[in-house]
Structure formats: C-alpha cells, structure tokens
Amino acid sequence: MKKIKNRAYFALLIALALVAGTIVYIIRLWNDGGDWVMLRANRSVFSNGVLDVGEVTDRNGVILARAGDGVYAYAEDEAVRRACLHAVGDYEGNIGAGALNVYAKRLAGYSFWNGTNSIDGKGKKLALTIDSRAQVMACNSALDRGAIMVMNYETGEVLCMMSAPSFDPAVGYDSETDSADGVYINRCLNTAYVPGSVFKIVTLAAAIENIEDLDERRFPCAGSVIVGGELITCTDSHGEQTIEEAFANSCNCAFSELTQQLGGEILNKYAKDLGLIEPLEVGGVGTAGGRYDLWSEGSGSLSWSGIGQSTDMVTPVAMLRLCAAIAAGGTVTEPRLLMSQAEKKTQLLSEETAAKLREMMNYNVVYAYEGASPLITIDGVTMYAKTGTAEVGDGTSHAWFVGFIDEETQPLAFVVISENAGSGLAFAAPKAHAVLTTLLGG
Template sequence: MEKLHRNIKLVFAVFCGLFMCLLGYLTYFQVYERQKLIESSYNRRLWEQEESITRGTVYDIRGRVLAATVVENGAKRRVYPQGPAFGPLLGYSSRKLGRAGLEEVLNGELLGISQQDPMLLLRQKILGVSKGNDVYLTIDSDLQKRAYELFQGRRGALVALDPNTGAVLAMVSSPGYNPSSVEKQWEALSKDKASPLLNRAIQGLYPPGSSFKIVTLAAALESIPDIEKRTYETPGYVKVSGRVIRDYEGMEPGNYDVKRAFSLSSNSIFVKIGLEVGKERLFAKAQEFGFNSKIPFELPAAVSRFPRFSLMSDDVELAEASIGQGRILATPLQMAMVASTVANGGKMIQPYIVQKTVTPLGHVKNFEKAGSAKQVIDEVTANKIREYMVDVVENGTGTPARVRGIPVAGKTGSAENPHGETHAWFVGFAPADDPKIAVAVVVENAGSGGRNAGPIAREVISQYLERLQ
C-alpha cells in the first residue's frame, strides 16, 4: 500500500510538472510571441481581415506612391506603380503567393493591427475606420530608379545611406521584377538563374575584396604607431607560406608608403600590413565594424562573415582576409555601413528604411534611429582614412567615381570568387568634407571595381547632391 501511495504521488507530480510546462508554453506565446503570430504571413485570418480592411499605402520620402490597393469590379488588388526597380525591396502581397519584402515585414502596420494604443484603437472602431496605416519610407524613388537603370540589367546591388542619420536613400537589387505582375510571371521568375526575387542588397553575400582594406587600414592605424612613416617595398607580389598573392596589373614594383599603397590598392603591401596587425586585432576590428553580427534593420539582412581567428589555421588565411578575400563575405548593406562609419567620424549609426507611419485618424509615429550610434574608430583615425579615400578617387583606382566640383572619398574592390569572374566593388561617400550620402555598389562578375562600380556610384552621388542644392 505504501508503494502504491508513492507511485500515485509520483504520477501526480509528473502531471503537475507537465501542466506547468504547458502553462508556461502558452504564457510565453501570449506574452512574447503574440504580436509576431498575429502579424505572421502564415496566419490565414489576416487574409480574411484584409477583406474588410483596406491595406495601407506605401509612399517614398517625397510622398509618391510605391504600393497601393485599388478596387476593380468589387475586388481589391495591390498595385506597384514604380515598377521593377522596387520589386525586391517592396516585395508583394498576394493571396495566392503570400507576402515578401517590406509588404511582409510591415504587414501589421499596413493592416493597422500593430497599433498598441488602446484608446486610438477604440476611436477607430467607434468611427468605423476600415483602413490600415500608411507607411512613408526614407527612399527617394527618383534616386532608386536611376540607380536601377545604371545596372543595365547586370546582376548586382546598391545601397545608399545618409551617414548622419542612417536613413536608407536607395536600396537596389538588379535584376528586379514588377510586383504588380508577380502572379502571372511567378513560374518564370522563380526559375530565372539571375534570381530576380532575391534582394541582393541585404541577402547577397560577396567577398568584399579590396573594399575591405578600409577595415584593415583602420586596424593598422590604431595598432601600428609609426605606420605612416614607413615605406614598403614590393616586387608586385608577396609569398606567404608558399602561397603567391599578386598585385593587380598597373601596380609597378617599388617602394610605397601606406597612403599610396591604399590608393593603388596594393595586395602585397596590405598582406604585409595584415600579418603585422595580427589575427586577434584584425578580427576584433571586423567585429566592431559589424561583421558576424545581425544588423538591426526592418528587413532581414544576412550576417556578414569574418572567420574567427581560432579557425584561421595559418598565415595564408590571415593574408587573404587582410585584402577581403578567403572566407570573408559581406552584404552591400554592411559595406555601406563601413563607408558611413568613416564618413560619420567613426560612429556607426543603425540603418532604417521606415520614416514614419500615419494612422487613418492622422496619428504619426516616427522611426528615425539617429540616437543609436556606436563609436567604432576614433575621429582622428576616421579623418585619416577619409583623407586616404579621397586620394583613391583623385589619384588612384577610383578616378571613375570623380564628381566635378565635389570631393568624393572612396575605395574600389575587385573581388575574386570561385564561381566565375571577379566582382566589382565601390564604396564611398560625398562630399568628403561634409558627407551627405554614403554608397556601396557591387556588380557581379564585372571585373575592375573602379571601371564598373565606380561610375554607378558617381551618378547616384551626383543626382542626390544635385537634389539637395
């Protein structure tokens, strides 16, 4: 009998434990995951709710319509008047295909179900409001379309930021698609080898090549006190544990200081610098610039990768990392943030793309993130890198990015990749002495960064600064 009582108590304790686990599980979803579940694109109730609620309109920074709902023959349809330049960014909202891009991540705002103020919700209900919130982006649609045209159908991406606020001025992925006709073209789009459905600006991971030398230079300026007084001799290549790493054509053998080596993008000299900086310091500086960390951003961005020093088995891997090759991968958004950090005196500001939301009753909620900044490098170092980047555009590999009458700071990159021709990079900002725009451009399998990515950056910078005048 005593054994039976013990067994009953044990069973009772087990069931109590299971009940508490279930209670905790339900409480977790009610308290922490409730809003996410409500706004999830897999929640079929949202589609039923959308029958009675008109989805909000998406506008650019100047109030031009990017996405809107129209009623045709009694049926609602989502339209995107700006065309394929906005496809990968805006995504689509389709009962047949679901949602993607900003249409997915802003679903709660556009349906008006993310509003947390109970009094505001009550007022809307009493007044019979059946429309979601309108969303205003930081994007300039003219700049976006111009940037998209400059790719001329080539695969690649561009991100332009305001380095002072973190606002995204343009975010282009090429090739794009027209969200208005995505249902009709779905089969062709989903099978297209150029991957037009992919937002390369935030999901594309590329070896950054020589554009990463900005990070290597920052680490060197901070950890090698006399580096600016040194000269480095190079025969045009360097040997590291039997591996030969060559400079690109046009780099003559000779003696160079670090500024000229940066301007001409010498691989051999920056390998030597990287080896002197060392694994730990280069890894730490990459981490400070945001590598290996999730970028806090409205859209899900891939994590840019820098190999952990414990996995760097030998000097060859460190040598490759110093020049942005090997196992380093970066998104265009990440490299735009690197350029923006230098432009902003060493402060990295969190990027954002939603400027504000407006409820049907006129209540405005602003999203500017200017206060969220971290000091990545000190201002003295940032100003020195800025000086070097200006020399790249004035006297080095970045001359195709020159803008008449405006000093431009930049860094080119020609990144080797194992899947085809070299990727072309350009990252930079302007005006160099009072930055208003920072850009990162990558053109897949295009060759020289200066010749192929530089002109795209030049035109985008020029158009944006003309608009500010």
C-alpha cells in the same frame, strides 16, 4: 443560515474569477492583440489570406503599393515597380524582406485602443525612406546582378536600396523573361559577397590603431611576394610606398605585410567590431551575416584574408554602414527604412581613426580614381572611396565601389556591387556616380 453563507462565498468566488479572467484577457490583448489582428482569417485586414489594407509610399509620397477591398495596386510606372520591388515586397509574400511583409502589422494600423479602425478601416500609410527616382536610376544602370545602396549618414535614412535581378510585381515573376537567379532575395541585406579590396578599409583601420610607425613605414612591392609557400600577386609592381600610396594602389604586397604583422585575431576582432560579421537589423529587417576565418601566422591564407579574399564574406549593407561611420567621425546613425523610425547611433570607430581613414579614402579618389573615367567623381563634390575587384574563384570578379561624399553637398554614403562584372573602378563606380548624381538633383 450556513447555506446562505456558503452561497455568498460561492458568488464571491465566481465574481473574483470573472475579474481575474478579465484582467488576464486585457493583459493578453495588450501583449498579443497585434498578433491576433494579423491572423490570416481576420477579414478586416486580410482578403483570402492576403493583406488587404494600407499604403506604402516613397519618401516623396509616390505610391509604391496600396491595398483595399480586395484590390491590389503597385506604383503606376513599371520602372518604379521593378526598381522598388525588393524594398516594397509583393502581395504574394514571395519577398520576405519587403515592407509589405515586414511592416504588415503597422500597415494594418492596429492599436490597442482603436483596434484596426484607427484610419477609416483602410489601414495605415507608411512612408519608406527610399527615393523612387534614385531606385529607377539604380535599376537602369545596367546592373544585371548585385546591389546598390545609398544612405544619408546624418539621419540614417536609406535613400536607395536596389537589388538586381528584379521583376514587375504587377505582372508577377515570369520565367520566360525574368532572371531566376535568386530573384526574391534582397541582395543589399541578405547576400554576403567576397569583399576583395574594399576589405582593406578594415585592415587599414586595424593598422592605424595597432602599428605605431605606420606613417613612417615604406612598403615595398615587386609585383608579388611568397608567403607560407603561396604566391601573393599584385596588380602591378608598385615599388616603395607610403601607407596612403599602398592603400590608393590597393597594393596586395603591402596589405599582406600589414596582415601578417597584425595577425588573424586582431583582424577578426576588427571585422566583428566594425559590424561585418554578425547579422544586423536594418529598420526591423534582419540581414545576413559575414565571415572572417582565423588563419595561422605566416600562412598565405592569412595574407589573402587581409586583402579581402580567402574565405572573407560581407553584405553590402554592412559595408555601407561602415562607410557611413567613417563619414560621420566614427559613429554610425543606424540605417533605417521608414521615415517614422527613430534615429539610433552606434560608435564603430574612434574619431581619430575615422579621420585618418577619411583622409586616405579621399587620397584614393584624387590619386587613383579621378581621371580614370569621367563617370566617377562629380564636379564640385569631394568624394571618399575604395574600389574592390573581388575574385570569386570561377575566373570572374565582383566589382565593388564603396564610400561617401562630403556632408556640405549632401551627406551620402554608398555601396555598389556588380556581380561577376570585373573591375570595380570600371564597372561599379559609374553606377554609384549615376545614382549620386540623381540624388544631388543632376
């Protein structure tokens, strides 16, 4: 009798262990199933270790990459392949920030209930927010090295994310004909640059909120000023200016004065709060961070830091995000890269500050940029912008042009940086013009 009782307990124990084991397995499957599917040895998803399922398209359904049964294809058109390289990525896995790598799990189409067989075993179709026509226009805009981004600031959809140099992924990187200069890096997200005068947007935001008599003040400029024994040079002798005029003239003397009054702590706080320092997450892709160092009061380095020089660094996407926030009344709809990603909003600025910045960025265009070249403004479109010509220390300058256009036409924010190209107005603004015109259907 005792023996039977012991056996019954033993059987019960085994049964309990089985139930417990099954529960643990189901929990682990629920939590880690997606990762198990993504093991390179899984032949239903990978072929020789390369993702072998799924399709990536642009926002209009143009196929950008497709894999199945060991056959890998990119866009039909070579211009599209080159233009979309960094957004799409490559099957070799060289471009870490590309969709093929970042969204591999989604492309495999794994779900807890159906495994990877949810869509006839061929993975999933993912639509990126980019517009391949705008990408091609950006790629053809004679951008040797740099980044061009455009986003819809109402929806957060990134319509253009072009990084140069690029290469044709169907052929692979060719050291004979392609530039080797960080060719695998998506400069839009993962390169921080000296911002130059586009950083004056940050200094101006801080001045609007911290200097009470800003609108009544007049800022003198005699072409240069000595601060802490250091010569702060300006592009011209601008004379007495209002704050609008000083911003439109991009006057270094005026912004040196503002920076000294605000101090490094306040500027550092604004650079941080406006999203220029910490790395961001854009549609699931991690970005590089920026930099703003604290300099002592009265030093020339502090003056230069408020002018966007010194050791300041920002990424193109962080500048784009700031412009999108100003355009939308202070709250940014976070940039996203997939049509299926949800909208997320973050307040960067108060509505009043955003409105003032907006007004002054439009004054820049009307007062200083319009007429400088026919390739800046677009007929019938109200533009808000800031140029930057950022000295990089080797005698050359990065050309920047950042801003947005009116929501009545299309709510588009943009950023262009052309490395070592020279003046922002001459060499970055026309590239923004070309891409915006394409997106506006011109």
